[in-house]
Amino acid sequence: MRLCVRLWVLRQQPFxxxxxxxxxxxxxxxxxxxKTLIYTDTAGTASFGWLDPVNDSGEIGLGISVYNEAFNGTIDEQVYQFAGCIMAQPDLEVNCQAPGDSGKRFKLKTTETNGPIDLVFNVSADDASKLYRVIGKFSNLTDTTNLVEGGLKAFRIETGFGVGNDFTxxxxxxxxxxxxxxxxxSKLSIGPIGKYPGGLFGGSRxxxxxFFSTSIAAFTExxxxxxxxxxxxxGVIPVEYSELFGDWNALANVPTGWFIDHDGNPANDSILLAWNDGTDWQTNEKTFEAVDIEAILLAGGTETAPATIYDPNGTSFDAEGENTTIYDLSNVRPVVDTLDEGDPDNIAPAALSLSKLLASELYDGTFRVLIDGEAVTIADFETWADNPPTVEDTTDGSTLATWLPDAGDEGLYELADGSTMTLEDMNEMINASEGELVRVAGYVQGPVEDLANVNLNTTISVTDTASWPTCTSDGTETSCTFTMRVTGLNELVDDPAIPATPATPASRSSSSGGGCTVGGPGSPFDPVLPGMVLLALAGLWARKRRADA
Structure with missing residues (x-):
């Protein structure tokens, strides 16, 4: 349907x-x-942001979806009934209440300071008011030319109708x-309305x-x-973040980190070990305190135990790093529940503390970190640059390929003869080798990407559509649209002008001679395109996501 601006007289008033x-x-x-570009009009005149269209399973869509899956959510000890959610597009059997780390957050990117991004939703009028949870991630990809006035300082979300200059x-x-x-x-929100990822600040189940602080870094309305x-x-950046990094950094300006690729697979998350503060490589040592927690048993259930059972340099792990206890040490929820995320009122003593020190002082070749319930020994800091992830040929013990994260658009493997291979092609070769080729863990440098990201949590309520300016009706059914406008803010930066829609919009499609169109707003999906798009986006899905555990 199109973004209509005429309200028809209805036979029956929808409520x-x-x-x-x-x-x-x-x-x-x-x-x-x-990129699923989000235009300022239906002609595709300009864009201030985009959505990541690839879900965590590598499938291509819009990058955002609506799921009408009823569930109950608790906010401030009050239970609310939700009709569904607005989130990413994982298309699971259960979406709104999918388990953690299932890719629920839509990934919205702003490319222009103070540039509004208009997400529009189709609505059917009926006889029941409904509440929807909004689950997203908002990333600062603004241009570095604004750095003289700092990065982003706030964000705004508005409800309304229409897009661009026609937004009401x-x-x-x-x-x-x-x-x-x-x-x-106050507004209903499951969690803070905006906060930096828990793996960096405050912890998260x-x-x-x-990594940086046991306190969450949450925005305040x-x-x-x-x-x-x-x-x-x-307009105030959370102090846990600002004390270290100032304003909300654009991705191009976040500090560089050292990561361990603990499974040797660049397609999976890597673990942040250290960051460069502009002078030296810094890290934070985790100390598990001798306080009681409700530890999770491998056999099921819980029992009281000291938090020190999680210490990877303690007695819970053998020389190979394997867990020797009766506890599930891959699940850090009992520890997180004592930190700011799980215990905002500070009722329980914190089970974890962090101490800042130089990476070269902590990582001496014997120190171990907790990764997925195992104690992983970290190589001497001075050797990290010489130990990137590789692929080994087990038939003769030789190195078949070395991962180069900065090569090409999304990283490449360099083979022994100097040629290169994409991650996808290498994975196919490994999978077909029947175990002869194996991935070897290593260390990589790259931006600490989550320092540019803020998790968004809010809710949208739809009730009476009778006065909406975007509704049409055939006398039996009424269809409408509404807009959720999201803007990254810095009051010291001038607002960008939203270009007027041309009287005769220029075509945004391109032709290959075979008649397939590409990227027009609301374009029908050309049957030739899925394969083309899949090839173009394969590298995007496989891109190394810099984790922050």
């Missing part, structure tokens, strides 16, 4: 609505160069709003133990707390 799907009229369909903010009592608490003084149609943070 509620169901969010059906994502409207694609201002999206690049299929993706352009691996939602008004009070028009049937579209954020979910609001019963007293109307999903993202693991924290400013003067819009009681505004049902606008949510804007107060």
């Amino acid at each position: 509620a609505a169901t969010v059906d799907s994502v409207n694609t009229d201002n999206l690049a369909v299929p993706p352009v160069e691996g 903010p939602s008004s009070a009592e028009d049937g579209l709003s954020f979910g609001m608490a019963a007293d109307g003084a 999903v993202e693991g133990l924290p 400013g003067t819009t707390a009681s505004d049902e149609d606008t949510m804007e943070t107060d």
Whole structure:
């Protein structure tokens, strides 16, 4: 459907609505160069951001979806009924309540400071009010030319209608709003409205133990707390982040980190070991405190035990790093539950503390870190540069290939003869080798990408659509759209001009001579394109995601 601006006279007044799907009229369909571009109009005139279209299974879609899967969610000890969620596009059997680390967050990227990004949703009018959870990640990919005024300082989310210059903010009592608490003084959110990933700050049952701080780095809403149609943070970057990195860094400016690729597979998450503060390589040593936690038993159930059972340099692990206890040490939830994420009121003593020191002082070749329930010995810091991930030929013990993360667009393997091979081709070769070729763990440098990312949590309420300016009806069924506008903010930077839609929009499609179109807003999906797009995006899916456990 198109973004309509005419309200038809209805035979029967609708009093509620169901969010059906994502409207694609201002999206690049299929993706352009691996991006679902979000345009400022349906003609594709300009774009201030994009969605990552590849889900965690490597499947290509829009990168965002609506799932009407009813569930109950608890906020401030109050149970709320949700009709569904707006999230990424994993297309699992259960999506809204899928387990942690299942790729639920849509990945929205802003490329322009103060540039609004308009996500539009299709709605059917019906007779039941509905509440939807919004689960996303907002990444700062803004241009470094704004650095004279700093990075981003806040974000704003608004509800409304239309896109670009035609966007109209939602008004009070028009049937579209954020979910609001019963007293109307705050918005409903499962978790902070925005926070840096828990694997960096505060810990997370999903993202693991924290690296930089045991306190979460959460944004706070400013003067819009009681505004049902606008949510804007107060312009203050969480102190846990700002003390180390200043403003919300753009991806191009986050510090470089050293990571261990512990399974030797660049397609999987690597583990952050150290970061460069501009002067030297720093790290944080984790100390598991002698405080009681409810440890998880391998046989099921729990029992009280000291948090020191998780210490990879303690007595829980043998010389090979294997767990010798009766506890499931791959599950760090009992530790996280004592930190800021799981214990915001500081009722229990913290089971973990962090101590900053030079990486060269901690990593002497004997120190071990906890990875997936095993104690992994980290090589001497001075040798990391000489030990990248490799592929070994077990028939003669030779090195078949060495991983070069900076080669090509997404990294390449260099073979012994100097030629190169993509990650996908190497994985195919390994899988076909019947065990003769094996991956060898190693160390890689790269940006600490999650320092550019903020997890978003909010809710959207749809009730009466009667006054919406985007509804049409055939006299029997009523269809509408609404917009969720997301903007990364810095008040010291001028707002970008949203270009006017040309009277005769230039075509954004390209032709290969065979008639296939590429990347037009709301374009029908050409049957020739899936294979082409898959080839273009294969490297994007396999890209090394810099983890922060």
